[in-house]
Amino acid sequence: MAGLELLSEQGFRLDGRRAGELRQLRARMGVFAQADGSAYLEQGNTKALAVVYGPHELRGSRGKAPHAQALVNCQYSMATFSTAERKRRPHGDRASAEMSLHLKQTFEAALLTRLFPRSQIDIYVQILQADGGNYCAAVNAATLALLDAGIPMRDYVCACSAGFLEDTALADLNYVEEAAGGPQLALALLPQAQHIALLELNARLHQDHLPRVLDAATQACRHLHALLDRVVREHLRDAAALLGK
Amino acid sequence: MASVVLSEAEKVYIMHGVQEDLRVDGRSCEDYRCAEVETDVVSNTSGSARVKLGHTDILVGVKAEMGTPKLDKPNEGSLEFFVDCSANATPEFEGRGGEELGTEIANTLYRIFNNESSIDLKLLCINPREHCWVLYVDVLLLECGGNLFDAISLAVKAALFNTRIPKVRVLEDEGGREIELSDDPFDCIRLNVDNVPCIVTLSKIGHRHIVDATLQEEACSLASLLISVTSRGALTCMKKMGRGSLDPESIFEMMETGKRVGKLLHSSLQTVLDEEENLGTARKKVGFLG
Numbered sequence: 001m002a003g004l005e006l007l008s009e010q011g012f013r014l015d016g017r018r019a020g021e022l023r024q025l026r027a028r029m030g031v032f033a034q035a036d037g038s039a040y041l042e043q044g045n046t047k048a049l050a051v052v053y054g055p056h057e058l059r060g061s062r063g064k065a066p067h068a069q070a071l072v073n074c075q076y077s078m079a080t081f082s083t084a085e086r087k088r089r090p091h092g093d094r095a096s097a098e099m100s101l102h103l104k105q106t107f108e109a110a111l112l113t114r115l116f117p118r119s120q121i122d123i124y125v126q127i128l129q130a131d132g133g134n135y136c137a138a139v140n141a142a143t144l145a146l147l148d149a150g151i152p153m154r155d156y157v158c159a160c161s162a163g164f165l166e167d168t169a170l171a172d173l174n175y176v177e178e179a180a181g182g183p184q185l186a187l188a189l190l191p192q193a194q195h196i197a198l199l200e201l202n203a204r205l206h207q208d209h210l211p212r213v214l215d216a217a218t219q220a221c222r223h224l225h226a227l228l229d230r231v232v233r234e235h236l237r238d239a240a241a242l243l244g245k
Numbered sequence: 246m247a248s249v250v251l252s253e254a255e256k257v258y259i260m261h262g263v264q265e266d267l268r269v270d271g272r273s274c275e276d277y278r279c280a281e282v283e284t285d286v287v288s289n290t291s292g293s294a295r296v297k298l299g300h301t302d303i304l305v306g307v308k309a310e311m312g313t314p315k316l317d318k319p320n321e322g323s324l325e326f327f328v329d330c331s332a333n334a335t336p337e338f339e340g341r342g343g344e345e346l347g348t349e350i351a352n353t354l355y356r357i358f359n360n361e362s363s364i365d366l367k368l369l370c371i372n373p374r375e376h377c378w379v380l381y382v383d384v385l386l387l388e389c390g391g392n393l394f395d396a397i398s399l400a401v402k403a404a405l406f407n408t409r410i411p412k413v414r415v416l417e418d419e420g421g422r423e424i425e426l427s428d429d430p431f432d433c434i435r436l437n438v439d440n441v442p443c444i445v446t447l448s449k450i451g452h453r454h455i456v457d458a459t460l461q462e463e464a465c466s467l468a469s470l471l472i473s474v475t476s477r478g479a480l481t482c483m484k485k486m487g488r489g490s491l492d493p494e495s496i497f498e499m500m501e502t503g504k505r506v507g508k509l510l511h512s513s514l515q516t517v518l519d520e521e522e523n524l525g526t527a528r529k530k531v532g533f534l535g
Contacts, residue, residue, distance in 0.1 A: 028534050032388045033300055035333070040533035045288065049387065049533065051333040059336065075332050075339055080383040081290045081306030090329045090385075092340070124332040124339070126385070128304065129287050 006180055007165050014176055015044075020216055022160075022172045025227045027141070029148040029235040037149025041141035044174060045131035050141035052149040054121035070116035074103040076138060078127040090126075099135060102198060106139055106159070106188045109197040112152040121151060132175035133161045139188050140228060147232055155190040157197055158224040162187070162217035164209055169216035187217040191225040194218075249460045259465045263450045269461065275506050277457040280399065282517050284407035286532045291380075292408030295532070296400035299459060300390025303397050305382065305404040309411075311424075312379035314370060322369020322377035326354040328384040328397070335389065343386070350384070350397060353444075357398070357473035357482045362440045364405070372415050372422060380408065391459040394471055398444035399514060405441060406518050409433040442473040442481045443510055445503040449491060454499050456506050470499045474507030476515070 007013055017023070023044030032038040037052035058065050065071045076099040077091030091100075107123060123145070125138040139159035146153060162185045163170045163177055170177065178184060183205035188198040205213065251259075259269055266273050278299040287293040290306040297303075314321060328350040330343025337343075358364060369378040382404065384397055412427040412434060427433075448458040448466035458466060467489025473482040480500070485491060491499075521528060 026534055031533055032302065032333070034335075034388055034390065038333075042534075047287075047533075049333060053336050073339075077329075077331060079287075079304070079306065079385050080327060080329065080381070081287060081293070081308050084289055086308045086310060086381050086383075090331065122332070122336050122339070124336075126331055126333055126387075128385075129289055131289075 004176065004180075006177055007168060007170070011168075013170065015174060019168045020171045020219060022220055022223055022227075023174065025140075025224070027144055027228070027231045029144050029231065030239075035145075035149075037145045037147070037151070039141050039144030039148055041137055041144060043133055043137045043140070043172070045129060046133055046137045047127070047129040048134070048137040048141040049126045049128055050138070050145035051124045051126075052122065052142070052145040052151065053124075054149070055116040055119040055151065056122075058118065058120045065118070065120070068117050069113035070111070071120045072104050072108050072111060072113060072123065073120055074100045074107065074123045074125070074142075076100045076103055076125050076127075078130060078134070082127050082130045099138070102135060102200070103138060103142065106157060106198045107142065107146070109195070110153050110155065110157045110190060111146070112154065115152060130175070132173050132178045135186050136160050136172075136188075140224060144228060144231065148235075155192045155195075156225055156228055157188055158191055158221040158228060159186065159188040159198070160217050160220035160224055161185065162213050162220065164205055164213050169209075169213045171216045171220035183213070185213050185217055187214070187221060189218060189221040191222050249464050251461060251464050255461070256465050259462060260451045263453050263455055263462075266453075268455065270459070272457075274453055274455045275502060277395075277506075277510065278459075280396075282399065282403050282514065282521075283531060284403050284518065284521060286530065291410060292404045292406070294400050294403035294407055296396050296403065298390075298392060298396040298399070298457070300388055301392060301396045302386075302388035303393075303400040304385040304387055305397075305400040306385070307404045307408045308381045308383070309378045309408070310381060311371070311376055314374060314377040318366070320370045320373040321366040323366065323379050324358055324364065325379060325381045326351045326358075326384070327381065328354070328386065330386045333388065334386050338386075347386075350394065353394065353471070353482075353484065354382070354384075354397070354401065356484075357442050357444065360481055363442060363475070363481065364440075365437060368434060368436070369410070371413055371424065375422070376424065378410055380405075380410075389460075391461075391463050392446055392457050394444045394446050395457060395510075398442070398473065399510070402438055402441045402443060402514065403518060405436050406438045408436055410436075440475050440477075442475045443507055443514070444471055444473045445507045445510065446471045446486075447499040447503055448487075449489070449495065449499075454495070454502060456502070470496060470503070472500060472503040472507070474504055474511075476508065476511035478504045478508050480504070
């Protein structure tokens with residue numbers, strides 16, 4: 001992208017962040033009353049809304065359902081007005097189908113599905129505004145929604161993207177940095193055990209650089225974990241105050 | 246739609262309440278629930294609004310894109326409606342499950358805007374027969390707690406009020422026409438929404454009719470009448486819904502109530518929108534965080 005300097009000589013990015021710095025994170029749990037769990041999350045200008053229904057009885061065809069554990073059902077959709085250019089369909093296109101599958105893989109690794117045989121957990125994520133790191137915002141929002149629903153998990157799932165530019169690893173890419181076309185890594189981590197739930201790398205990156213990029217993403221995930229934990233604790237404190245305890 | 250199952254006794258309780266003009270949540274038959282309206286919630290749209298009416302939660306985004314005018318209306322822009330019943334509202338809407346309801350609502354929106362007075366479409370024309378603005382009004386249904394149509398029409402009106410379309414100029418050179426965008430981002434067209442109608446749905450319960458029914462009340466009602474009213478009380482569209490039947494006399498009664506309630510609805514919405522507008526940049530945006 002000509003004319004745009006993604007990383008200045010002083011080490012600042014376009015939006016004024018340093019290489020390893022995250023965008024501002026704001027979140028709220030329990031947005032909706034009818035769903036079992038819900039959460040809203042903003043990472044910079046990326047806004048995601050996650051809703052969880054379940055565990056409940058299996059719906060639809062029981063053929064593909066596993067017998068000994070719960071079926072995790074995910075749908076990722078983007079509001080038609082979320083992107084700069086209007087989208088024709090909110091979901092059902094190839095990119096969102098892939099995203100749904102990624103979400104399913106991520107949360108199958110984190111949820112204690114064996115506790116709920118012959119049942120189903122629905123996770124629906126809606127991106128209201130897209131500004132890079134959609135998958136990561138979706139995962140983080142879904143984690144909060146699952147916690148709000150009280151579904152047992154091994155750990156928080158924190159996701160963050162990382163890129164590599166001019167010999168520097170950048171954490172939490174925004175849309176402009178993503179669109180520039182450099183290598184891009186998405187990582188979903190269970191931070192306490194350091195288990196990787198999902199790892200995806202787009203575009204070419206020299207193997208020698210991978211540890212640094214992975215390290216940047218891991219570090220960012222740990223920071224996110226602290227932030228999400230704070231949101232959860234604040235939410236619980238408010239809820240407990242309402243109960244009068 | 247999120248389904249509620251009511252027992253016979255619960256239905257009788259609700260019906261008796263309506264007869265006495267005292268509903269389950271303490272409202273009278275012509276009262277709306279408390280509505281929250283906020284505009285400019287999604288920053289990459291031309292205009293947006295979120296309306297929360299009880300448990301019904303609607304987000305509307307308006308995007309202005311350049312297109313070509315329709316052949317039969319060469320000097321007008323157009324409005325395009327799309328309603329996404331997202332799975333967030335209920336798991337039944339997963340995949341293509343919400344499409345049927347979405348299309349029904351979008352068609353109703355097309356119908357209520359299908360007259361010259363509601364929005365001045367000539368304002369959206371840039372260059373007759375060649376370029377015009379197409380306003381994509383995208384409705385996102387996030388949670389449904391009854392009375393979808395009214396909440397959606399309120400949100401659409403608020404979003405259209407909030408819409409700012411950049412000003413463009415047409416430059417004529419020898420080679421053809423060129424479109425130049427104004428340098429000043431605050432130099433924009435605002436739409437006049439004075440004549441934009443709102444929908445009032447009246448549900449018949451027993452011998453009386455109520456406005457703004459909750460899911461429980463909708464389950465008790467066999468038939469309802471949807472009318473769209475402008476702020477002056479003019480009707481732009483009417484539709485009977487539900488599986489029951491209505492007699493002509495009660496339709497006229499309902500129309501009168503609808504007009505009365507509709508006028509009030511318009512004036513209170515306009516007050517809220519004006520108040521928010523007057524706050525300007527001092528307004529604290531709450532969005533989904535509050």
